[in-house]
C-alpha cells in the first residue's frame with residue numbers, strides 16, 4: 003500500500019514517528035503497520051424503479067494479533083478504501099489502549115443512505131454482508147455501527163449471517179437492538195465514555211471546580227447527545243451545539259431537555275428559542291473552556307485551530323482534527339483527549355455485548371455503565387500519567403501505549419511461516 007498525503011497518509015506518518023519513539027524493530031513495524039486483509043466488493047441491488055445499481059464496499063482488517071478484529075461499518079458517499087484502512091488502523095489502537103482483547107477492522111459502503119428507500123438500504127446491507135461473509139464471525143471479525151449505520155443495520159447483518167449458518171449467531175455483530183442480544187447502555191456508551199475521559203482530564207489538569215465550565219459540542223448524534231445531557235446534569239454549561247444543518251449559541255447555557263425536544267419536533271437545532279444561530283465553523287472559535295467535536299472526521303483544520311480559544315478538546319468523533327490542526331493546537335498548548343481514548347466507550351461496551359452474547363447471560367444497565375466507567379477511568383489515568391512521565395502529548399502517549407501492546411503480542415506470537 004502506498005503512502006499518500008491524505009488522512010491515512012497522516013496516520014501512517016504518525017505510526018512511523020511513534021514506532022521510532024518506541025524503537026520498534028523493522029520486522030515488528032511492517033507487521034503492525036499495514037492491514038492484514040482488505041476486501042473490496044461490489045454490491046448490486048435492485049432499486050425501487052426496477053434498475054439495478056452497483057455500489058462499492060470494503061472490509062479492511064488491520065490487525066488481529068490481540069484477538070478477533072473489531073470495528074464499525076460506515077455508509078457514506080465519501081468512503082474509499084484508504085479511509086476505511088485508516089479507521090481500521092485506529093480501531094487496532096483503540097482496542098489496545100482500552101485493553102480489550104480485539105484487533106482492529108473497519109467496513110465501508112460508498113452510498114448516500116438518505117437517498118435510498120428502507121428496502122433498498124436493507125438490500126444493500128444484506129448483499130454487502132453476503133460479500134464479506136468469508137471474513138466475519140464471532141471469533142473472526144465483529145462489525146458494529148458507525149457513521150450511517152445503526153442497531154437496525156446490525157440486526158440485518160446478524161440475520162443474514164445467521165441464515166447462511168442455519169442457526170442464530172448473535173455474536174457476529176455488536177450494537178444490536180436489545181431484543182436480539184444488544185447490550186443495555188451500548189447506544190449511549192461512546193458519549194458516556196467520552197464524558198468520563200474528559201472529567202479525568204480535568205482532574206489531571208487540576209481543574210477542580212467544573213461547575214460552570216463552558217462547553218461547545220459539534221454534533222447531535224449518538225455520541226453528542228449523551229455528552230450534552232451528562233455535562234448539563236453535572237452543572238457544566240453547554241453554550242453551543244450543532245447538527246448537519248446548523249449551530250446555535252447561548253452564552254448563558256442551553257437547556258438540554260428543551261433542546262432535544264426542539265430537535266425532535268423540527269428536525270434541527272436551528273431556531274432554538276433563546277439562542278443565536280451561528281455557522282458550524284464558528285462553534286469551534288467561541289470563548290469556551292472545552293470543545294467536544296463529536297460528528298465527522300477532519301472538522302478542525304489549521305485555520306479553525308488557529309482561532310480556537312478552548313483549553314481542552316475531547317475528541318468524541320474519529321480523527322476530528324487534521325494533522326496541521328494538531329500542530330497549531332500543540333503550539334497553543336491545548337490539552338487533547340485523543341479519539342482512541344475519548345471515543346473508546348463504544349467499542350468497550352461492544353466488547354461487553356459480545357461477552358454477554360457468548361455467555362448468553364445478560365447484565366443490567368447499571369452493571370454495564372459501572373463497568374464502563376471503571377474501565378474509562380483506569381484507561382484515561384494510564385494515558386495521562388504515562389504521557390506526563392514520558393513527556394509526550396496525550397495523543398502520542400495513547401498511541402505509544404497501544405502500539406507497544408500490539409507490537410508485544412506480534413512479537414510473542416512470532417512470524418508464520420518463517
Ligand code: GLU
Pocket residue numbers: 072073074075096144145146147148149176177320345346348349350352
Ligand atoms: N464504530 C465505533 C468506533 O469507531 C464502534 C466500533 C465497535 O463497537 O466495534 O469505535
